[in-house]
Amino acid sequence: MDDTLANLVHGFGIALQPHNFLFSLVGVLIGNLIGVLPGMGIMATISILLPLTFGMPPVAAILMLAGIYYGAQYGGAICSILLNLPCHPSHAVTCLDGYPMTRQGRGGVALGITMLAAFFGAAFGIVQMILFAPFLVQIAFKFGPAEICTLMLLGLLAGATLARGSALKGVAMTLVGIVLGSVGSDLDTGTSRFTFGSMSLYNGIDLVAVALGFFGIAEFLKSINTITVGDLSGVKVRMRDMRPSRADLREAAMPILRGTLVGSLCSLIPGTGPTIASFIAYAAEKRVSRNPDKFGRGAIGGVASPEASTHSSVQGDFVPTMSLGIPGDAVMALILGALIIQGITPGPQLMNEHPDMFWGLIASFWIGNILLVLLNVPLIGVWVKLLRIPFRFLYPCALFFICVGVYSTNNEMAGVIQTLVIGVVGYGLMRLGFHPAPVLLGFVLGPRLEENFRRALMLSRGDLATFVDSPISATFVGLAVVLVGAQIYLARKARVPKDPAKDTAKDPDLAVAGRRAVVLEES
Amino acid sequence: MKAVPVKRAAAGGLMLLFGLAVMLEARTFGLGSLARVGPGLFPMIVGSALGLVGVLIAATPEAGTEPEEGGRPDWRGWACIVVGILLFVLLGEHLGLGPATFACVFVSALGDRQGNPRAAFLLALAMTAVAGLVFTLALKFQMPFWRGW
Numbered sequence: 001m002d003d004t005l006a007n008l009v010h011g012f013g014i015a016l017q018p019h020n021f022l023f024s025l026v027g028v029l030i031g032n033l034i035g036v037l038p039g040m041g042i043m044a045t046i047s048i049l050l051p052l053t054f055g056m057p058p059v060a061a062i063l064m065l066a067g068i069y070y071g072a073q074y075g076g077a078i079c080s081i082l083l084n085l086p087c088h089p090s091h092a093v094t095c096l097d098g099y100p101m102t103r104q105g106r107g108g109v110a111l112g113i114t115m116l117a118a119f120f121g122a123a124f125g126i127v128q129m130i131l132f133a134p135f136l137v138q139i140a141f142k143f144g145p146a147e148i149c150t151l152m153l154l155g156l157l158a159g160a161t162l163a164r165g166s167a168l169k170g171v172a173m174t175l176v177g178i179v180l181g182s183v184g185s186d187l188d189t190g191t192s193r194f195t196f197g198s199m200s201l202y203n204g205i206d207l208v209a210v211a212l213g214f215f216g217i218a219e220f221l222k223s224i225n226t227i228t229v230g231d232l233s234g235v236k237v238r239m240r241d242m243r244p245s246r247a248d249l250r251e252a253a254m255p256i257l258r259g260t261l262v263g264s265l266c267s268l269i270p271g272t273g274p275t276i277a278s279f280i281a282y283a284a285e286k287r288v289s290r291n292p293d294k295f296g297r298g299a300i301g302g303v304a305s306p307e308a309s310t311h312s313s314v315q316g317d318f319v320p321t322m323s324l325g326i327p328g329d330a331v332m333a334l335i336l337g338a339l340i341i342q343g344i345t346p347g348p349q350l351m352n353e354h355p356d357m358f359w360g361l362i363a364s365f366w367i368g369n370i371l372l373v374l375l376n377v378p379l380i381g382v383w384v385k386l387l388r389i390p391f392r393f394l395y396p397c398a399l400f401f402i403c404v405g406v407y408s409t410n411n412e413m414a415g416v417i418q419t420l421v422i423g424v425v426g427y428g429l430m431r432l433g434f435h436p437a438p439v440l441l442g443f444v445l446g447p448r449l450e451e452n453f454r455r456a457l458m459l460s461r462g463d464l465a466t467f468v469d470s471p472i473s474a475t476f477v478g479l480a481v482v483l484v485g486a487q488i489y490l491a492r493k494a495r496v497p498k499d500p501a502k503d504t505a506k507d508p509d510l511a512v513a514g515r516r517a518v519v520l521e522e523s
Numbered sequence: 524m525k526a527v528p529v530k531r532a533a534a535g536g537l538m539l540l541f542g543l544a545v546m547l548e549a550r551t552f553g554l555g556s557l558a559r560v561g562p563g564l565f566p567m568i569v570g571s572a573l574g575l576v577g578v579l580i581a582a583t584p585e586a587g588t589e590p591e592e593g594g595r596p597d598w599r600g601w602a603c604i605v606v607g608i609l610l611f612v613l614l615g616e617h618l619g620l621g622p623a624t625f626a627c628v629f630v631s632a633l634g635d636r637q638g639n640p641r642a643a644f645l646l647a648l649a650m651t652a653v654a655g656l657v658f659t660l661a662l663k664f665q666m667p668f669w670r671g672w
Contacts, residue, residue: 168580169580175573189553193548194545390637392635392642396607399627403608403612407615454560
């Protein structure tokens, strides 16, 4: 425990270094801004800025990219509450009670409660990371190639099947991601794979090209001419409107606590990110509430609980990513990819080899969240004005940034063409009902899966039993089998409780929000 | 047995074809042996898994109904986005960052049905100025702003 405290103090020392502090400030500001703007995705933003971070020291780069992720969660709620537009899927449920509150003239209070819930949720998520990650790392140190291999297999399967949409299609997309990740020269032998004689493919497909193809170009192909600007007339939010009354606070306290717990549980299961957490939290809150009739008509609990769960899940998401090297969703895969590009091998050794990075990141979470709360209160007027920027001005600029971002990774146009092809094909796949998030998981983890697969077999002289010999890897294989079995069982029963739209079909309000979240889904 | 819905057949068939193509290509890399895995074995496994999943997708009815993605085709929007990016590539190679930025933003902005050419023109002009000031002057972007004729 003393160790942890000392490490944390050390982390604050790192995060407070002027340039690290500056970059996390820039990160949370950009994130907050992107969160507010309707139609702009977190994935696209992080990938556009990724090339910029190549020249930066790794710690600053990760602090900034992580800041965008959790900063955007603060902005997304503003959009949901004031405009009834679920700009970000993880805030879609917040519309249900947030917007009615706005119409009753209590939008400011809703935002104030959201800030409180967000901060509490985030704080819990960070504490969870501080306590959990070192524990996971101790176990993970016993891992050899066979264990890593089976763990990744389990992580990929969970990410593919528990996330949104059909489980089979999720698996298919993961496999497509692995194939994309294996393009280029083979690490061991130098054999060129899937390059078709192209020099630019020999070095492999860039993470930026895959991410911006699927989450940038494909996303804009989907949302062009579908996003309308909300009606902001009559919405006035000033700083002093945001202060909740004592009664409001009392009403929000328990929902915040419950939402936080739901979020932290969801963050530990790969594939169930903030969006699913927020839906479960809302549904649970409505069930335990003494007057469920108020839900959908501006209940404070309906805002507080999902918001708290989103934020605790966002911070908690970093636990498996940073301690085991297994990202739970697409955003984490992207951040993991950024670490790899910086020359850092993710996995259990990360905490010991790069304590600066790990503890600096945790300290920066505290700093970033405090900054976000402090910034959002006085800046609320600015955000409300930004909500008026129409999407038709945003997406052409974003496309330009995508082109420039991809070009700057290698200073060649071949990357831009690759991104365009991936984007168009990716959008085609989306129209066929495939979701893009597992692609990125497969793309980032695929090469490491293959490497460990080959190494494990080499150590065992070709004996496949190596993957079930040790109790640890046998457990992972067993869990994977259970997971697949459960999916088949659930599919048989034709009731798959993993899609918010389906899961909440009994509740008409939630079902509507669920469908909207799915349509607007970006990750 | 009912006919397989077109969309499901297309989704599954596409994955099957892709998986087969990967397997065909992976055969040429050299499979090696289990003790010394060659560069082709892993893609081979992945490709066959993909083909299998493709068959399963086509064969199993969806649990519940998938929400329709995207809705009606929007050819104008799509064309403008794709052409905008292609113009960025072409003009960036031959004329420089300035013209590439202008063309990319202008053409892609035309894809919006609520916008008008005038607004698109002004937006493109503004972004070109940003490109010049931020990328060329401040960030020393590799591509010259203007390559000359």
